[in-house]
Amino acid sequence: MPSSSEMSSSSDSLVDSTELKNAPLRIDKDVDSVLDNGCLSIVVLGASGDLAKKKTFPALFHLFKQGFLTTNEVHIFGYARSKITDEDLRDRISSYLSPGEVSTESSESLSKFLKLIKYVSGSYDHEDGFLLLNDEISKHETTKNSQEGTSRRLFYLALPPSVYPSVSKMIRTCCMNQSHLGGWTRIVVEKPFGKDLKSSEELSAQLGELFDEPQIYRIDHYLGKELVQNLLVLRFANRFFLPLWNRDNIANIQIVFREDFGTEGRGGYFDEYGIIRDIIQNHLLQVLCLVAMEKPVSLKPEHIRDEKVKVLQSVVPIKDEDVVLGQYQGYTDDPTVSDNSNTPTFATVVMHIHNERWEGVPFILKAGKALNSKKAEIRVQFKDVPGDIFKCQKQGRNEFVIRLQPSEAMYMKLTVKKPGLNMSTIQSELDLSYSQRYQDVIIPEAYERLILDTVRGDQQHFVRRDELKAAWEIFTPLLHRIDDGEVNPISYKPGSRGPAEADELLSKAGYRQTHGYIWIPPSL
Numbered sequence: 214m215p216s217s218s219e220m221s222s223s224s225d226s227l228v229d230s231t232e233l234k235n236a237p238l239r240i241d242k243d244v245d246s247v248l249d250n251g252c253l254s255i256v257v258l259g260a261s262g263d264l265a266k267k268k269t270f271p272a273l274f275h276l277f278k279q280g281f282l283t284t285n286e287v288h289i290f291g292y293a294r295s296k297i298t299d300e301d302l303r304d305r306i307s308s309y310l311s312p313g314e315v316s317t318e319s320s321e322s323l324s325k326f327l328k329l330i331k332y333v334s335g336s337y338d339h340e341d342g343f344l345l346l347n348d349e350i351s352k353h354e355t356t357k358n359s360q361e362g363t364s365r366r367l368f369y370l371a372l373p374p375s376v377y378p379s380v381s382k383m384i385r386t387c388c389m390n391q392s393h394l395g396g397w398t399r400i401v402v403e404k405p406f407g408k409d410l411k412s413s414e415e416l417s418a419q420l421g422e423l424f425d426e427p428q429i430y431r432i433d434h435y436l437g438k439e440l441v442q443n444l445l446v447l448r449f450a451n452r453f454f455l456p457l458w459n460r461d462n463i464a465n466i467q468i469v470f471r472e473d474f475g476t477e478g479r480g481g482y483f484d485e486y487g488i489i490r491d492i493i494q495n496h497l498l499q500v501l502c503l504v505a506m507e508k509p510v511s512l513k514p515e516h517i518r519d520e521k522v523k524v525l526q527s528v529v530p531i532k533d534e535d536v537v538l539g540q541y542q543g544y545t546d547d548p549t550v551s552d553n554s555n556t557p558t559f560a561t562v563v564m565h566i567h568n569e570r571w572e573g574v575p576f577i578l579k580a581g582k583a584l585n586s587k588k589a590e591i592r593v594q595f596k597d598v599p600g601d602i603f604k605c606q607k608q609g610r611n612e613f614v615i616r617l618q619p620s621e622a623m624y625m626k627l628t629v630k631k632p633g634l635n636m637s638t639i640q641s642e643l644d645l646s647y648s649q650r651y652q653d654v655i656i657p658e659a660y661e662r663l664i665l666d667t668v669r670g671d672q673q674h675f676v677r678r679d680e681l682k683a684a685w686e687i688f689t690p691l692l693h694r695i696d697d698g699e700v701n702p703i704s705y706k707p708g709s710r711g712p713a714e715a716d717e718l719l720s721k722a723g724y725r726q727t728h729g730y731i732w733i734p735p736s737l
């Protein structure tokens with residue numbers, strides 16, 4: 214049966230907001246007790262937009278193809294202001310659903326999936342459209358589910374955060390699950406959750422007045438990536454990492470995101486946010502949490518998220534000298550970007566965690582657009598071997614690299630004897646490349662995995678409200694200094710490594726680059 218916090222009806226009056234603000238977070242949901250079958254309505258709000266066509270609908274389609282969403286239970290609703298028909302929406306998204314696939318089987322499943330989609334047009338701040346939406350959902354529930362009288366409603370807000378409050382209010386007023394035998398209503402919200410601590414807290418308070426924490430899924434799609442999900446297993450299921458994963462052995466840790474293209478049609482959005490809000494404050498910081506956190510008591514979502522919050526709360530305030538910002542040349546040519554914009558498209562930030570495990574170990578978070586490559590990775594660099602008798606230090610330090618994308622892999626860079634008669638050393642690696650080791654496995658898209666979690670009611674890979682607050686606490690002072698023009702970006706060439714000053718900061722933080730060694734992903 215559903216938890217009481219997830220069940221409510223449109224006839225419920227909204228509770229006094231001051232009471233809610235002071236109430237403790239209700240995070241005691243017992244996942245096992247929540248309804249996980251019966252009629253499921255998935256509503257994509259902002260269905261006409263970029264995220265919906267590129268990520269949300271394709272993820273739903275993949276889940277459908279694998280049998281996680283079935284025609285006898287599921288209906289999908291697109292909602293937006295654009296006056297388009299069901300067919301228009303289907304046409305818009307079709308080419309993103311199965312690009313390149315031409316088999317009869319795949320075109321049959323595509324057409325079955327498209328038939329599940331209905332479009333409703335309406336505004337984001339008036340009841341009319343949402344009442345219409347509710348009628349459509351109820352019709353679907355009546356046809357699919359009249360016997361059981363249960364229903365599950367998932368609202369995915371693929372919308373600019375500015376409309377989250379009004380849309381959430383409309384859902385709460387007009388569209389809550391009303392079945393008499395249980396079910397649930399959940400909402401999924403996209404990043405960015407606010408622009409700084411204050412605006413994020415305001416947004417959280419507004420959502421918190423309407424929905425309980427177990428109903429809110431703050432998505433950070435990096436938490437759905439295969440190798441990010443592997444971090445806990447790697448760290449806590451392998452004996453040889455346990456004694457090494459600390460300040461005694463690790464010199465520094467880099468968490469890097471690079472893109473080899475610019476803002477590409479999203480300049481207007483990006484200029485308001487910049488690379489720290491777009492990537493570092495959320496995606497890279499979430500990865501940092503999983504790399505740095507202590508072992509959770511169990512795999513229960515609350516135990517894991519408790520440990521993540523502790524790490525965030527132990528981060529030392531960031532100083533200006535620990536930051537290098539960049540902006541690629543040509544960024545302001547985009548007509549939606551202001552000519553004198555000082556928004557960073559690149560940032561390297563050196564962070565420190567004040568606790569027993571990590572005191573003195575720099576965590577270097579780096580993200581940039583329009584760089585010379587596209588990749589995301591975690592690079593753990595170990596300290597030099599004390600009393601080195603092989604003079605191997607010059608060749609490079611041990612590194613453990615987790616390649617999140619592309620070509621998922623993890624490899625351990627180590628020194629070995631150079632094969633042959635001489636006793637000399639070279640750098641080599643122990644390599645676990647997924648394309649080679651797991652040839653028959655299709656790695657699911659992050660969104661696919663996370664949407665399935667929302668249906669299953671598993672919040673482990675979603676950001677809890679206190680986590681979000683702690684994340685904004687770390688970056689808000691720096692962001693305000695950037696917004697006020699006190700810290701400015703250095704110009705860099707598109708297709709480069711970013712500003713040279715960033716590499717200087719890296720070596721100042723203690724990172725030692727291995728010269729003459731490049732890891733090449735194995736080909737089959």
Ligand SMILES: NC(=O)C1=CN([C@@H]2O[C@H](COP(=O)(O)OP(=O)(O)OC[C@H]3O[C@@H](n4cnc5c(N)ncnc54)[C@H](OP(=O)(O)O)[C@@H]3O)[C@@H](O)[C@H]2O)C=CC1
Binds near residue numbers: 263294373376
């Ligand atoms: N696109 C991406 O790759 C990613 C996006 N996100 C996040 O997902 C959310 C949606 O992103 P995306 O799809 O790119 O956004 P879009 O700009 O494409 O907006 C989605 C839809 O919202 C409506 N909309 C746009 N602007 C406004 C406005 N000012 N007021 C009211 N409605 C508006 C439009 O629909 P209509 O006019 O028909 O109502 C539009 O089709 C955002 O929070 C974004 O930050 C997160 C990660 C990646």
Ligand SMILES: O=C1O[C@H](COP(=O)(O)O)[C@@H](O)[C@H](O)[C@H]1O
Binds near residue numbers: 434472491
């Ligand atoms: O959230 C975002 O992520 C994408 C990069 O996602 P990835 O899964 O391809 O690494 C980034 O391009 C975008 O600016 C940002 O909003």
